[in-house]
Amino acid sequence: MRRLALVAALLLPGAAAASPDGVAAAKSWREAHGAAILRDYAELLSLPNVASDLQDVRRNAAVLRDALAAQGVHTELLELDGVPPVVFGRLDVPGATRTLALYVHYDGQPADPTKWASAPWTPTLLTRAREAGGVVRPLPRDGEAIDPEWRIYARSAGDDKAPLGALFPALAALRAAGIRATSNLVFFFEGEEEAGSPHLGAYLEKYRDHFASVDAWLFLDGPVHPSGRPLLAFGVRGVTGLEVTVYGATRSLHSGHYGNWAPVPGRLLAQLLASFYDDAGRVAVAGFYDSVAPLGEAERAALAKLPASDEALRRELGLAESEGGAPLAERLLLPSLTIQGLASANVGALAQNVIPATATANLGIRLVKGNDPAAMQELVEAHVRRQGFFVVRDEPDLATRLAHPKIARIVRESGYPAARTAMDLPVMRQIVAATTRAVGGEPVLLPGMGGSLPIYLFTDLLGQPCIIVPVANHDDNQHAPDENLRVANLWYAIDLYGALLTMP
């Protein structure tokens, strides 16, 4: 494994400079070294990073620790037994009175390679988005012109290695220009966010003194506004889920010899899932919307100022209609219940004339402020029971099967609640101003994002304000096959970090 070599090699000793223009320094650095920045980024993407494979995530952590250390950052791998480490770094700036903490997660979603056009951990550069006719091309050589519409395809290209691909060049740019950061910096790279951050709370507890001085957490994660405009967000949805399996006979049966007599799990599951919704897609589970915290004045005002992007997004996604009859930003402030996966025997070429033995649905639940994860799971389970299902936790045995015509095995997934932070704190205003400077215009300010981050731990456990600073293109296919990052968004991230690290 080569190291992320270029950035480190080009670092100059840090020194206060005449010009404090971090944005200009970032821009000219990435214009001069774009090809090397892309190659380093691709190398980082080539490291498999599913949280459940500890060896893989450790390899990522080691590379990131070394990359930080090479820039004079004090680094440390924070450890808990047998789980992915946190890559921690601290850079104290003489005279700085503010501490910014930068959160990134270096693990990625699992990937089913059969559904990808190129291998998930073989970063592949295309001349534009694949669905826009992009074709594969080699990574650029030094000095070669770089089209900002190029896209790099790989798992985690957007979620969440993009900030890492931009952060090291941004630091290098400042040091090369002799510009000192205006804040003390804390780096916190998590390794199991996509697994639901099961140990983040324990890490924050154990290493609480590492974060005592933090004035604001910047969550470097997620895609920008669907309009393509820069975005700052002050809240996130929480997340949890359930997997529901319903049962037919103890084995799959010939659909001719038993069809019309043996119960069909696909029918039982379809009837159950259909009962979750009304025709417009509104969740019909009793109580599902009851615990939602009402929106305040500030949130309403921010919502009213949002650009109207639904129509364009709808057309781009080929949707004649959206669900719920309200704009996306508003719909994201409600909890959701999504059928994320369905499986029963096979379809297509492998389809068989069987009555399958089981049918399974994976259900994702997104939470908003006010929703308790376990309470929301319980509402769904209670609904399943009301549909006449006997709910079990494990595979039902024969006696259970013979006693109950409708059995649902429900496996509850872990998760965490939503979070929201105040939009008018001084440090938040400073961040908004720096972002405005970086992009030459006001960013979209969002009270709540649709995605989920474990921000409640920082706001509740540490009592520190948090803001989400996304950089990826909105169509980056994150969590899905063919995840990608648009090069222009990597450039945006470098410029933005140049501004944030040098904000007054």
Added chain:
Amino acid sequence: MRRLALVAALLLPGAAAASPDGVAAAKSWREAHGAAILRDYAELLSLPNVASDLQDVRRNAAVLRDALAAQGVHTELLELDGVPPVVFGRLDVPGATRTLALYVHYDGQPADPTKWASAPWTPTLLTRAREAGGVVRPLPRDGEAIDPEWRIYARSAGDDKAPLGALFPALAALRAAGIRATSNLVFFFEGEEEAGSPHLGAYLEKYRDHFASVDAWLFLDGPVHPSGRPLLAFGVRGVTGLEVTVYGATRSLHSGHYGNWAPVPGRLLAQLLASFYDDAGRVAVAGFYDSVAPLGEAERAALAKLPASDEALRRELGLAESEGGAPLAERLLLPSLTIQGLASANVGALAQNVIPATATANLGIRLVKGNDPAAMQELVEAHVRRQGFFVVRDEPDLATRLAHPKIARIVRESGYPAARTAMDLPVMRQIVAATTRAVGGEPVLLPGMGGSLPIYLFTDLLGQPCIIVPVANHDDNQHAPDENLRVANLWYAIDLYGALLTMP
């Protein structure tokens, strides 16, 4: 590939014998040569035989042709361009005035190896059924005692290589005992039954003169009665199907960033599928039961005499209830609409936080006398349209997606109608009598089986009577993972064929 050697090597020149007891000859032959019979059968099962792989099915056909030829049967591969051949054989018996045709299909269902406990085309002998605690053991050596409860696991073990595994030993037994068949014999081994027999009609047309003298077709296929009792059946259900795909956005989306706004294909599919049924599983598609031909007196009488096996079957399969509130044999005389497969993104370990782009259901339709396949497909399609779906044949383009909130792509599968034959023809009575003699008691007589065979081509095109003569165990997992044959059923088949080939 070794040849099916033993059977051929042990053949004696055919000659009329003093004793015409075909059953006794079959029994003593398989008692003396059981181990070799099992090994030959396993070798036949080791040949992959999915109809779409022409090279594989040709290898099966060549082995079967050679095995027939080695017994003095006039053999021929009937051919149509680019499709699996029919293995044809003819054995004329001096003085015989009756011609029996024996139909078997040598192709098998596709198999998803990941769902099998042992590889589908690696025949594996277990000491009993796997779910009854059977463990793997080697194939027996000559002279080793054979437990009739052993089971051989392999694709096509029951459906439909079991008759082939028994037919050659039965012929060998008669020749070894010097017993001549009492009928001229026609052998017809089809190679694409599991693909819906798309060329069977063309074969019968092209080679019509090969079958002119046939007095009765014996369809050697399917499992015996669920009670375990021998079975003769006079009808089969027809079969067809549809695959329905419904659409969300043009690509899968992050369930956080878009959940509650982007339509979820799993919901649309669940609501559509739920609308197909009432709560008891009765098909709610308008007209679905309208074209069913009413049962006659003979069928009702036969149904009334059937052993009550539902309760035992239900317990065996772990079902608290069956669908429709009537015995299995009666339910099989109605058409069925079965959700044979469901797929949308992933569940389990590969599940992701996505709104999938599509959701697909594979629907099997079983037909009874009176149902036209295309008309039944049309009823289902009309129902889909009535649920507000715009029906397309190919992937919808962007304009179609933007014009229609609910789109269903329906791919119609091929198929064929049901068939029923008269139970009181003289040749049918002779067959019933021979079967009774072979098993020492009256077999179950079934007006209509649940499975599907292309019998309508024989009854309608050739105008010749047909009877289904199944031999496999009812729990053979045919069409499903872990297909298997119980050795006792192979023994039954050999004895039965000994009786049928020598019936007065």
